[in-house]
Amino acid sequence: MLNKDQIKQLFPDWEDGLYESIIEHAELRTAPAGATLLKMGQNIKSTMLVVEGTVKLYQENEEGAEYFMYHLNPGEACAVTMVCNYHLEQSQVLAKAVTDVSFLAIPIEFMDKWLNQYKSWHYFVIRTYRLRYEELLKTIHETAFKNMDERLEFYIKRQVKQFGNTLKLTHQEIANDLNTSREVVSRLLKKMENHQWIVLNRNSFEWIKKD
Amino acid sequence: MLNKDQIKQLFPDWEDGLYESIIEHAELRTAPAGATLLKMGQNIKSTMLVVEGTVKLYQENEEGAEYFMYHLNPGEACAVTMVCNYHLEQSQVLAKAVTDVSFLAIPIEFMDKWLNQYKSWHYFVIRTYRLRYEELLKTIHETAFKNMDERLEFYIKRQVKQFGNTLKLTHQEIANDLNTSREVVSRLLKKMENHQWIVLNRNSFEWIKKD
DNA sequence: TATTGACTGTGATATTTATCACAAAGTCCT
DNA sequence: AGGACTTTGTGATAAATATCACAGTCAATA
Incomplete structure (x- = not known):
C-alpha cells in the first residue's frame, strides 16, 4: 500500500482522515498494458483512482466495437465507478490500461459513508464528474460535427x-x-x-x- | 417567487436552510417556447433549476449547426451551469426552451458557499452531474455506432x-x-x-x- | 535464409449520407 | 379565389465512408 505522502502527492487537499481511510480500506492493484479494467455491463464493486500509468475509457456496442472517449491519468478517477446508493451499478463504459497501471480500488460501500464524512471527498467527486462531463462534450462535438x-x-x-x-x-x-x-x-x-x-x-x- | 412547499415538491429532501436560501437568493424567471436560455461560449452567471416546462440541451459548432443531447424536466438542473470556483465559466452547451418554461436562477457565487453549507445541495450537484453524464453516454453511443x-x-x-x-x-x-x-x-x-x-x-x- | 505473420498501401466497388433541383400540397392572408 | 409562404416528396447526383481484394513490406524466428 502507498503511504500517506504518496497519496497526498497524487490527491492533494484532502482531509487527513480521508487519507487514513484510503490507507485502511483501499487496495492497491496493478494491471499490465492492454488489460481490461472494467467491462460494459459489469457490476461495479469498487471505485478506481489512478496512481500510475494511463487508462483509456471507451464506449462499446453490442458487437464489441469500441469508441474512444478519453484518457485517465494519475490523480484522476473513473467517474462511472463513483456509485452512490441511489443509482444503478452497472458499468456503462469500458476501461483499458494503455500502459502498465496501478490504481487504488475502494469498495463502493464507502462511497456514501465518505460523502457524508469528508467534504474533500465530496469536492473530489464533483470535480471528477465535471471533468469527465467536459471530456464527453468534446467527444460528442467531434463525432457529431466532423x-x-x-x-x-x-x-x-x-x-x-x-x-x-x-x-x-x-x-x-x-x-x-x-x-x-x-x-x-x-x-x-x-x-x-x-x-x-x-x-x-x-x-x-x-x-x-x-x- | 415560489414558496417553500412548491420548491420542496420539485426538489425534495433538501435541508430547510437550503429552501430558505433559494427563496432569498434565487430569481424565478420565465421564457417562452423556443427561447435560447444559454448560448455556447456565454459566460455563466447563474445556475438554472427547471421549475416548469422542458428544456433542450445542445452542442453547437462554429457554423451554428446544432446537435441535440438531452432534455431537462422540472426538478432537474443544468449541470453545465453548476460552476465551482476552480473551473472555467464559459458555457459549452446551448440550452433552449421547448415549451414555455420557468426556472430558478441562482447567482453562481452561491455555489461554493452552498456546497460548504448544505449537504443536500452537495448531493444534488453530484446527482445532477451523474444523470447528465449518463445521458451523454447514451448520445455518444447512438452517434458513434448507429x-x-x-x-x-x-x-x-x-x-x-x-x-x-x-x-x-x-x-x-x-x-x-x-x-x-x-x-x-x-x-x-x-x-x-x-x-x-x-x-x-x-x-x-x-x-x-x-x- | 526461408517462412510466417503482422502491418501497410491502394484499386475497385458498394453503401450511406449530403446536396441540388423542382414539384406538389397545405396554410395563411387579403 | 389568388398569391405568398411553408412543408413535404422524390429523382438525380456528389461526396464520404465501408468493404472487398490483393500485393508489398517488414520483423521475428525456426
Missing part, C-alpha cells in the same frame, strides 16, 4: 498530448478507437504525410505539424 | 417519452437536432410510415410502433 479526417486529427492531437510526438499505434488500433476501418485510417494518414503533418513508420508515426 | 435510421428512431423514442405519441415536429426541426438534412429525414420517415411505425401528417406525426 468528418473522419478532422476526427483523426483531433484523436492524434489528444494522443500527442498524452504520449508525445512519436506515437506507437498501428492503423488498426486507431481504426478501432474511432470505429472506422483500417483502410480509411491508412489513406487519411497517407494524406497527412503528404501535407507534412506526420512522418509514417511501421508501428508508429511522428506528429510534426506546427500550428 | 446509422441515421437507427439514430432517428432513438431520437423519436426520446421525444415520445417526453411528449407522448403525437409529436409536433417538422422534418426540418428533426434534421437540425440530428445534424443531418431535411431530405434525409423525410425519406427515413416515409420508410417508417411504410413499415407502419408512424403516421405522417403535416407539421406532426404519430408514433404507433408497438414493441
Whole structure:
C-alpha cells in the first residue's frame, strides 16, 4: 500500500482522515498494458483512482466495437465507478490500461459513508464528474460535427498530448478507437504525410505539424 | 417567487436552510417556447433549476449547426451551469426552451458557499452531474455506432417519452437536432410510415410502433 | 535464409449520407 | 379565389465512408 505522502502527492487537499481511510480500506492493484479494467455491463464493486500509468475509457456496442472517449491519468478517477446508493451499478463504459497501471480500488460501500464524512471527498467527486462531463462534450462535438479526417486529427492531437510526438499505434488500433476501418485510417494518414503533418513508420508515426 | 412547499415538491429532501436560501437568493424567471436560455461560449452567471416546462440541451459548432443531447424536466438542473470556483465559466452547451418554461436562477457565487453549507445541495450537484453524464453516454453511443435510421428512431423514442405519441415536429426541426438534412429525414420517415411505425401528417406525426 | 505473420498501401466497388433541383400540397392572408 | 409562404416528396447526383481484394513490406524466428 502507498503511504500517506504518496497519496497526498497524487490527491492533494484532502482531509487527513480521508487519507487514513484510503490507507485502511483501499487496495492497491496493478494491471499490465492492454488489460481490461472494467467491462460494459459489469457490476461495479469498487471505485478506481489512478496512481500510475494511463487508462483509456471507451464506449462499446453490442458487437464489441469500441469508441474512444478519453484518457485517465494519475490523480484522476473513473467517474462511472463513483456509485452512490441511489443509482444503478452497472458499468456503462469500458476501461483499458494503455500502459502498465496501478490504481487504488475502494469498495463502493464507502462511497456514501465518505460523502457524508469528508467534504474533500465530496469536492473530489464533483470535480471528477465535471471533468469527465467536459471530456464527453468534446467527444460528442467531434463525432457529431466532423468528418473522419478532422476526427483523426483531433484523436492524434489528444494522443500527442498524452504520449508525445512519436506515437506507437498501428492503423488498426486507431481504426478501432474511432470505429472506422483500417483502410480509411491508412489513406487519411497517407494524406497527412503528404501535407507534412506526420512522418509514417511501421508501428508508429511522428506528429510534426506546427500550428 | 415560489414558496417553500412548491420548491420542496420539485426538489425534495433538501435541508430547510437550503429552501430558505433559494427563496432569498434565487430569481424565478420565465421564457417562452423556443427561447435560447444559454448560448455556447456565454459566460455563466447563474445556475438554472427547471421549475416548469422542458428544456433542450445542445452542442453547437462554429457554423451554428446544432446537435441535440438531452432534455431537462422540472426538478432537474443544468449541470453545465453548476460552476465551482476552480473551473472555467464559459458555457459549452446551448440550452433552449421547448415549451414555455420557468426556472430558478441562482447567482453562481452561491455555489461554493452552498456546497460548504448544505449537504443536500452537495448531493444534488453530484446527482445532477451523474444523470447528465449518463445521458451523454447514451448520445455518444447512438452517434458513434448507429446509422441515421437507427439514430432517428432513438431520437423519436426520446421525444415520445417526453411528449407522448403525437409529436409536433417538422422534418426540418428533426434534421437540425440530428445534424443531418431535411431530405434525409423525410425519406427515413416515409420508410417508417411504410413499415407502419408512424403516421405522417403535416407539421406532426404519430408514433404507433408497438414493441 | 526461408517462412510466417503482422502491418501497410491502394484499386475497385458498394453503401450511406449530403446536396441540388423542382414539384406538389397545405396554410395563411387579403 | 389568388398569391405568398411553408412543408413535404422524390429523382438525380456528389461526396464520404465501408468493404472487398490483393500485393508489398517488414520483423521475428525456426
